[in-house]
Each structure stands twice: as structure tokens, then as C-alpha cells.
Amino acid sequence: MRLFxxxxxxxxAVALLAGCSGGGSNAAGSxxxxxxxxxxxxxxxxxxxxxxxxxxDFEKDNPGIKVKRTPRAVDAHKDSxxxxxxxxxxxxxxxxxxxxxxxxxxxKANASxxxxxxxxxxxxxxxxxxxxxxxxxxxxxxHGVPWKLNGEALYYNKKLFAQAGITETPKTLDELGAAxxxxxxxxxxxxxxxxxxxxxxxxxxxTFLEGKCGxxxxxxxxxxxxxxxxxxxxxxxxxxxQTWSKDYFNPGFIGINNDESSALFFGGKAAMALEGDxxxxxxxxxxMNLADVGVxxxxxxxxxxxxxxQAQYITKDSKNKDAAAKFLDYFTSKAVQQExxxxxxxxxxxxxxxxxxxxxxxxxxxxxxxxKDAKGLYMNNDQNFNQSQTREYWRIQNLVATGGLDPQQAGxxxxxxxxxxx
Amino acid sequence: xxxxxxxxxxxxxxxxxxxxxxxxxxVQRIGKGGFIASLPFLAPAxxxxxxxxxxxxxxxxxxxxxxxxxxxxxPQVFVGFKNYVRLFTQDPVFWTSVQNTVIWVVLSIxxxxxxxxxxxxxxxxxLVGRNLFRSVFYIPGVLAPIAVANxxxxxxxxxxxxxxxxxxxLHIGDGSGVTFLSDPKVAIYAVFAAFVWQIAxxxxxxxxxxxxxxxxxxxxxxxxxGANNWQVFRNVTLPALRPTVVIxxxxxxxxxxxxxxxIVGMTGGGPxxxxxxxxxxxxxxxxxxxxxxxGNAVATVLLVVTLILxxxxxxxxxxxxxxxx
Numbered sequence: 001m002r003l004f005x006x007x008x009x010x011x012x013a014v015a016l017l018a019g020c021s022g023g024g025s026n027a028a029g030s031x032x033x034x035x036x037x038x039x040x041x042x043x044x045x046x047x048x049x050x051x052x053x054x055x056x057d058f059e060k061d062n063p064g065i066k067v068k069r070t071p072r073a074v075d076a077h078k079d080s081x082x083x084x085x086x087x088x089x090x091x092x093x094x095x096x097x098x099x100x101x102x103x104x105x106x107x108k109a110n111a112s113x114x115x116x117x118x119x120x121x122x123x124x125x126x127x128x129x130x131x132x133x134x135x136x137x138x139x140x141x142x143h144g145v146p147w148k149l150n151g152e153a154l155y156y157n158k159k160l161f162a163q164a165g166i167t168e169t170p171k172t173l174d175e176l177g178a179a180x181x182x183x184x185x186x187x188x189x190x191x192x193x194x195x196x197x198x199x200x201x202x203x204x205x206x207t208f209l210e211g212k213c214g215x216x217x218x219x220x221x222x223x224x225x226x227x228x229x230x231x232x233x234x235x236x237x238x239x240x241x242q243t244w245s246k247d248y249f250n251p252g253f254i255g256i257n258n259d260e261s262s263a264l265f266f267g268g269k270a271a272m273a274l275e276g277d278x279x280x281x282x283x284x285x286x287x288m289n290l291a292d293v294g295v296x297x298x299x300x301x302x303x304x305x306x307x308x309x310q311a312q313y314i315t316k317d318s319k320n321k322d323a324a325a326k327f328l329d330y331f332t333s334k335a336v337q338q339e340x341x342x343x344x345x346x347x348x349x350x351x352x353x354x355x356x357x358x359x360x361x362x363x364x365x366x367x368x369x370x371x372k373d374a375k376g377l378y379m380n381n382d383q384n385f386n387q388s389q390t391r392e393y394w395r396i397q398n399l400v401a402t403g404g405l406d407p408q409q410a411g412x413x414x415x416x417x418x419x420x421x422x
Numbered sequence: 423x424x425x426x427x428x429x430x431x432x433x434x435x436x437x438x439x440x441x442x443x444x445x446x447x448x449v450q451r452i453g454k455g456g457f458i459a460s461l462p463f464l465a466p467a468x469x470x471x472x473x474x475x476x477x478x479x480x481x482x483x484x485x486x487x488x489x490x491x492x493x494x495x496x497p498q499v500f501v502g503f504k505n506y507v508r509l510f511t512q513d514p515v516f517w518t519s520v521q522n523t524v525i526w527v528v529l530s531i532x533x534x535x536x537x538x539x540x541x542x543x544x545x546x547x548x549l550v551g552r553n554l555f556r557s558v559f560y561i562p563g564v565l566a567p568i569a570v571a572n573x574x575x576x577x578x579x580x581x582x583x584x585x586x587x588x589x590x591x592l593h594i595g596d597g598s599g600v601t602f603l604s605d606p607k608v609a610i611y612a613v614f615a616a617f618v619w620q621i622a623x624x625x626x627x628x629x630x631x632x633x634x635x636x637x638x639x640x641x642x643x644x645x646x647x648g649a650n651n652w653q654v655f656r657n658v659t660l661p662a663l664r665p666t667v668v669i670x671x672x673x674x675x676x677x678x679x680x681x682x683x684x685i686v687g688m689t690g691g692g693p694x695x696x697x698x699x700x701x702x703x704x705x706x707x708x709x710x711x712x713x714x715x716x717g718n719a720v721a722t723v724l725l726v727v728t729l730i731l732x733x734x735x736x737x738x739x740x741x742x743x744x745x746x747x
Contacts, residue, residue: 079709086494105712109493195604196690252580254693255603260579316495388711391695392514398694404606405694413514420512 033323034066036091038080040310041071044281047343054340058330065323085111085315092318093328098135098144098309099383101390107143112313114141118325127332131377132349135309144311145328146349151307152203152276152380153370155283155295160188160271169296173211173240176299180248183271191244192270194261195254195401198394199382203274203306204244205397206381208237211300215378218302222384229412238400238407245401254402274298276307277346280363290361297370305374308383309349347371392417479725486718492708505719515695516720519703522610523679523727526617526699530678534618535670538625543655545626546633556630563624571687574616578603578688603689606696613688613697620684621677625670632666633659672735679728700724 042048048071055067070091072080077095084090085106094111096103106112119125119142125133132146154176156169161179164186170176180190193201210218213233220226221234228234245253250264264270266286273279283293298306312331314324330336337350346355346367355368382390396413399405405413486505490498509516545556562570577584580601588594602612636659644654660667682701685691691698691706698706700720708717 075710082492082712083494105491106493109491110495111493196692198692250581252601252604255578255580255601255609255689260581264581386712388707388713391706391711395514395695398692399606402604402606402693404696417512417514420508 032064032066033320034068035093035320035324035327037067037069037093037095037327038077038091039069039071039095040077041073042344044343047340050340050343054331054336057336058327061330062323062326065327067327081106081111085109086317090315090317092315092320092324094313094315095147095310096144096313097383098146098311099379100138101383101385101387103135103144103311103313104139105386106313107139110316112143113316113318113321114143115145115314115325116141118142118314118321118329122325122329124329124332127351128349129351131305131374132309132351134377135379136311144313145332147310147312147332148345149307149309149347149349149377150276150278150345151305151347151367151370151374152274153295153297153306153367155265155273155275155279155293157265157268157271158292158294160268164188164271169294170299172299172301173208177240177243180244180272184248189250189264189270190248191272191274192250192261192264193253193274194256194258195398196257198398199380200258200261200274201241201245201253201401202381202394202397205237205241206378207274207298207300207306208240209234209381210302210304210306210378211298212236212240215302215304215376218378222381224418228415228418230415231411234411234414235408238397238410241397242400242403242407246403249401254398277367280346280361280367283363290363293363295363295366295370297373302378303373303375304378305371305376306378306380308379386421388421389418392421482718482721482725485714486722488715490714491712492714493712501715505715509716509719509723513716515698515703518695519698519700519720520723522698523681523700525610526614526681527675527678527731529614530617530621530674531671533614534622534625535674537618537622538670539629541622541626542629542633543659546630556626559623559626561623562620563627565620567620567683568687570616570620571684574613574619575603575688578612580604604693606693609689609693610697613684616688617681617684621674625674628666628670628673629663632663636662668735668738672732675731676728679724679731700727 039051042051051069055069059066081090081094081096090111094106096106103112124142124145128146129149132149136142136144136146160183164179164182166179166182170179183190191204193204195201209221213221213231217226217231217233221228221231250261250270253261261270262273262275262282265273266283266288275282283290300306312328314321314328318324332350334350334352337348337353341348341353341355342364346364355364357365360368381393385393393414396405396410400407400410485498487500487502488498489501489505490496541559545552545559549555576582580586585602602608640658640662641654644658649657680701681699682705685697685699685702689697691702701724704717704720704724706717707720708714711717
């Protein structure tokens, strides 16, 4: 009974905390509208300061509107939304990933308002790039306002590449494999991954699937229109993953997280890192010599950019939708986006915002080229699948990566789970 | 004779109480000075118990029969025993978590309990620095499990961890470092080692307390009768420690079944869910997968298993309390 008593006390504490944590949108009787805005934590102090300034500037220009921002860690943010959506504690605006497995789940749960009228009123269709608009239009109507679009690519240590005799960045998956082999032969760890966070290694598996299956089949696989157990490219991708994890990953990768494994790249102990454009800031923070680091697009051969989008959603039950739309219009305006360019992502979702060439580092310029050359977007699979499907995808991926599952069986296992979880 | 007869009649033992009479007494006791009279005093605690213990348990069992994402905007759909069918036949991780929970409980009963007893026996002897050793062994028990998890995760780190450094210094293995947490076959045992490190000291303290109750006279008389150390331990100390052993066992089982923090902090249930346990899998299904039906089905299974293991202890302890009245 002591166990139950303790469990009950814990449940009670959580319930009390959940009850206290909710904010709630409201229209104050004093004539001031207070917008509740729930966001995911921004790690960089400069990015946080920039958001605070945006709010202050907006409130100065709009004396009748106050913006109350509540940043939370990823899991706390998800938990808070789950308990608050559909109640008076729900925020007016929430920050979320735009993929169907995450933002899409909330759209499905009737959390998000269709913003078609605001897209017309503020001409947002003309403001955002096609790549940025695609995720918010995928459910019919417009759900969410694009905020940042992050791309992912391969960072590499130029010195280690030269040491291994690699003179050009790989253009195909075969060349990438050959480069990894050269690095290994030279006694260098070819690529670093932290396996405990699952999504880190997933990036490479997603890359193999896009490269070996092609864009069309990849899209069919993630939308359950193709059979994972029947496509040979799926088996080939898992086989490739097993080869890489066995021969080219840092030893013990599955027992450490991405921060621990990134230390290998920063310390010159691993030659490559599959990371997003936010990694530029980390490289500078870690005082790496920028001249030694380069970045190249994932050589899938499909020309699509690998990445994901974050959007700001207005809740369906918000009583302050007009004020919320006004704030988001300001937040994504050219002036604000130009001023904050590089703090949230290297590229702005606002297509009128251009980088200042004089201030840009070589890495930023490389990223500009990657975004410019990309034709379309394929998203991380933890954005494409729902949460339980993602977890099973990770389980199979990790089993294959650690030699616990035959790659021949991996596709069939994934298909079986997808069918049972429909 | 008559007198005797009279005396016999007057000294007749009272007739055994009839059953209706007993019932009447019980009802009278409850009515006059017992249960009803104590209700006002019990009510606050009873209400809290119902609200915070009974109701959540009933709610968990009820939710296990529904399909629900956890969002208020999403309706709860009654699906009967479908979640249990999914759990037992389609969930690829459930049986792994059952197996790991069983392994954890069984190993917990054997290893940290024995280790605690051995340490207690050793530190019950008049040794130099005895109190210092007692404190040192007990300290891990007062640390937060998540702190212990962080500490051990760093110790196991294949690049910078102490085990890797030792293996490299001693040229053990291929020089790539120790990868205990990376091996799906070893990970659960690697986490269990941290659990033993934390819990053995706590067991030691309980055994030490129990050892203070072992009769010195009995030990001495056993020795005078020629018993060796093992015989004294087997026939005198261990029987006297029986209540302590039961308490340690039950506490260990309870600790084992609800193990959560160490797994979250060290492996997150990985690699590939190989170190998953029931408590964590219930949390994962509900709060990470947003499948509250399945999550509560796991919680209900855990509840049943816990009751099966703990109820006998409750009966035993209640019986013990009654015997001492």
C-alpha cells in the first residue's frame, strides 16, 4: 500500500502542478488583450533576447495588446499542450513542429485554427517561400504560420578529410561510403552519432531511404502508401545503416547522446557530423577554427533538402485570434526577420529577407548554396510518423545498428507495426 | 452434598457465546464506541485516500478500456479489452519490459539483499573505522536516482568513462572503450549494477538494525555448545533476523517493480528498447506516444503484479500485529 500511497501522492502533485501551470488566453476587461504564447525553449541567449525585444517592440506599437511568452523544454511543452488544449488554460499561440506526426497530431486533435482568412488579410501566401508554406498547407486550409525552416547536411573537418586523402566532397551515397572507408583506413572515426536520443542516427537512415528509394517511394513509404516489407530499397537502406554503424560510427555510439558525440567532432576526433544549420552557432561556441570546417548537402541524388519546419499555431478556441494574427504578422515581417536572421536559422521563411554577404561566414554561405540548390523538402521521419510509429522506427533502426536484427527483416517488422497501429 | 451440588451449579462456567450474541456485540461496538464514532476523525484521511489513491487507480483501469490521445478535444472511445489484446499480441516491447522487470526483481532479491546482509554482518563486528564504513556504504542510498544515473552514465562513457580508461590502461579489449550501455544484451545489467550500488547500503542499515535485536546470550550459549560461525549464523542469527529479512525483501521488491529513474537517466529504455521496464513503458505509451489507453493497460498489469507480490506481505504484517495484541 505504501507504493500506492506514494504513487497517489505523485499523481496528486502532478495534477496540482498541471492545474497551476495553465495560462489561458483572455480578453481583459481593462481593454488590454493579453496573448498567451507558449514556445519551445531557445538555447542561445542571443535568440531569447531577440524574442524578448520583438515582444517589447510589438507591445510598444500596439498598446492594447500584451504578449505573455511561456517557454518550456520540449517534453514539458508537449505535456502542457496536451493537458491545456480544449480547456480555458490553452494558450492563444503555440510553437510546434509542422510535420504530420507532431503538428499534424494537434491539427487532428482540433487544437489548431484554420488561418485562411488571415492568410488573405495579411497576404502571407506572398510572404513565405513555397518550401515554408508546404507544411502548413498539407492538412487543407492553413494551419500555422511558418517561423523557421531548418536544413540538415553533413559538416566535415577539412583537415581530417585531407589527412585521409579525400580531395572532394562526396556527390553520391557510394562516394560517401568510399570517403568513410578512406577515413577509417586512415585511423579516423568517419562520423559521430549519439544513439540514446534515437533521432540522431535516424537522420542517416532517412538519408539512405531517400537516396536508395528515391523521392517518390520515400514519400509513399512515410505516408503508408508503399509496403516497407516489399521494397528492396528499404532492405538496402537498413543494410547500409548496419555497415555504417559497424564500421564508421564512433565506438559505443548507442550509449551516448548527441551532445557527448558532438564533442568528438568539436575535438577533431570525428571527421563528419550530420547536423542542422543551427550547428553553425555550436561550432563557433566551441571555438573551432571555422576555416577547418565545411558543410555539404546529403548526397542522396534527389536534390531535395532534408529538414523540418517549426510554425506558430493559433489555437482553435482562442478568443484573441485577431490580436494573435497581428502579432504573428509582425513576428514574420521582413523587418523583424531581417534583424534576427541567423539567430533561429540561417535562412528566413520570409522570402524577401536576404543575408548580408559582408557579415556572412563561409559556413553561412555554404548553407545558402544548399538551400538555393534544393528542389523540394523531405522531412525527418520523426516528423512524418506519429509518436508510437516513430518509437518503433527507432527501435528497429537501433536493433539493426547494433546487430540485433537482420536488415532483411527490418522492413517487414516496420510494415507489421504500421498496419497494427492504423 | 447438596451444598456441593449448589456450589457446582453456582460455579458453572459461562456458556460459550452464541454467534448471534457475538454479532450483537460487534454491532453494538460499532454503533456505540467504534466505527461510527470514529468516522468524523477518519473522514478527512479517508477522503484524501479515496481521492488520491483509489480514484486514480480506478481511473487508470477505466482508461485502459478506452482509446484516447490525452487531448481534451479528442474524445475517449470505448474499445473494451482491445488495448490488452494489442499489448499481449502486437506490442513489440511489452514482453521485453515484462522480462526485464522480472529479471530486475529476481536479481534485486538475490544480489543487493545478500550484499547488504554481508556488509551488515561485517560492520557489526568491532572494527576500526566501523562507523565511517557504515556511512560510506549508506551514502549512495540517499542520492537521487537520477543523479546516480548521470554519474554511472559518465562512468560507462565509452570515450571518457572510468571503465574505458581502466580497460585501455590494462589493455583489455580492442581499445575502443567499454560499451556496456550500448550492448542490448548487457545494458539492463549495466543499469542494474548502479541500482545495486545505490540500494545495498540501505539494506545494510536495515540488517544492522535487525542484528541489534539478536540475543547475545543465545549466540554465546551456541558457541559454548561448540557451534562454529556458520552454525551460529544459520541457527541463531538468521532466524532472529527473519522479520528484518521479510521487510528488506518486500522493500526491495517494491523498489524493483517501480524502477524508473535509473533506466530513464542511463539508457532511456534503449538501446532498441532492450532495457525497457513496465513502469517506464507505461509512461512512454501515455506521455510520449500519446496512447493513454495502452499506457494505462500497462499500468493496470503493473498494478496487478504489484498486488500479487505485496498483498501477502500486508496479510503477514497485519497478522503479526494482531498476534502481538
